[in-house]
Amino acid sequence: MIRDLTDDEARAALPLKWELPDVVPAWVAEMDYAQAEPITEALVDAVRRGALGYPPHGDDLGAAFSGFAARHWGWDVPAGASVATGGVVSGIRLALEVLCPPGPVVVPMPCYPPFVHAVEVTGREVVPIELDPESDDAGLDLAAVSRAFAAGARTLLLCNPHNPLGHVPSRGELAGLAALAREYDARVITDEIHAPLTLPGATFTPYLSLDDRAVLVTSPSKAFNMPATHGAQLVVLDPADRARLEAAPIPAQNTWSSLGVVAGTVAWRDCDDWLAALVERLAEQRALLAELLADRLPKARMRPLEATYLAWLDLRAYGVDDPAAAALAHGVRLAPGQDYQPGLTGHVRLNLATSADRLERIVEGLRTALDDGGSGAPRG
Ligand SMILES: Cc1ncc(COP(=O)(O)O)c(C=O)c1O
Structure with a gap:
């Protein structure tokens, strides 16, 4: 019942979220899924x-x-x-x-x-x-x-x-x-x-x-x-x-x-049926994100995600002040923690409402960025 948008469909449907070319977006709170029929x-x-x-x-x-x-x-x-x-x-x-x-x-x-x-x-x-x-x-x-x-x-x-x-x-x-x-x-x-x-x-x-x-x-x-x-x-x-x-x-x-x-x-x-399917899907994405983090970014701390599709990650153990800027230089757009609390370093908000494949690319891009120590000129 929950249909993943292709990249082309998502770019057309969610022009703000997908505004940067060649970047996997996981920032603004929109989902890469088609609406309920x-x-x-x-x-x-x-x-x-x-x-x-x-x-x-x-x-x-x-x-x-x-x-x-x-x-x-x-x-x-x-x-x-x-x-x-x-x-x-x-x-x-x-x-x-x-x-x-x-x-x-x-x-x-x-x-x-x-x-x-x-x-x-x-x-x-x-x-x-x-x-x-x-x-x-x-x-x-x-x-x-x-x-x-x-x-x-x-x-x-x-x-x-x-x-x-x-x-x-x-x-x-x-x-x-x-x-x-x-x-x-x-x-x-x-x-x-x-x-x-x-x-x-x-x-x-x-x-x-x-x-x-x-x-x-x-x-x-x-x-x-x-x-x-x-x-x-x-x-x-x-x-x-x-x-x-x-x-x-x-x-x-x-x-x-x-x-x-x-x-x-x-x-x-x-739309109760659609919403129930969505919540189930988000719970799967939540589990997948936990697995991906344990595997690729074991020092990341994710707050228990009890609602929403927006995961709050504490990445301070990687020693990069602005992980969102670092990730952007590696083709992944996250929301910087300091946008939610001025002066807060080392945190990001990650939107997991996307396909399993994109979620993996998002975590992999973040891992590469943090392994780099945050170096690399941010894009766009
Ligand atoms: C907590 C919260 N309130 C409000 C909004 C936006 O609502 P609106 O677009 O209706 O102003 C958002 C969007 O992500 C949100 O997370």
Whole structure:
């Protein structure tokens, strides 16, 4: 059911990921797999019907998401709680501007870089707190969160599951955060775009099921590999909060795409079989990566990958400060660790959502680069 794209197909389908010639890409979070057939059919049908007008007020996205949440997580979320928006990152900005008080925002580090940018463009200060990838659970440091709230922060950006660490926070960890949010009357914005990609062995907990003042921002675009459809959702339980989001003037909103609503509705509603096959495939890729690393890069340390297809590798034992730059010089593009935590050396994020053969080429390219001690002029 999961069809690998050939190199030519991948270059056409994922032009950003594959933008450099003669390079195997394992950086940006897109998968080298064809979309689920029901999504393709629904989009083709919509385009053939000429359904390219503005999206309507009131659509099926919220109901489709509720069904997905009930089936996958046993979570009952009202269909009317969703507010459509253009993207998760711009949805975070909207939530900050419309629903959160001005003032510092706690951001656990390392983080997906646009978290920092979203806080900065709203004129707020980032309060970084460290997640510890060395610890087995890389969980939230609740004492640090408490100190940040006590010092005046009233907002926290959560990534559940976490990109780039691949961590799925436990229910207990999230309940601890929810208790602090209640104590300090703080608002948690939780980005759960990776939740459908929770892998066997881990259990995802929707944060909003523990803290009804939180703002959930999500989209099927990551799990179903379709960022071009430009569709996401804010999910808020308080009708007054929802009214504030809906009343935001057009230039303050992000708008969204009719095609995003079409694709998103079908993804949440009709693609469970495809998603199950995908998760199985990603679990196989995870096992293959572990084998390849043990064989070719035995000093690499991979964080337990509990969700997503983005593996976080600690390569400091090889003594190369910027392994991503070194790998690029050997035809492999990885995401540099320092993009997720400024100043962090010796780490990369590796996207394993590709064919087995390409994954082997990626690890082999990295091995050659590190064996070289990182010398060689980076390409492109
Ligand atoms: C945690 C996280 N949030 C958001 C996004 C992007 O979402 P969008 O394209 O809807 O802004 C990504 C993309 O990889 C991501 O990893």
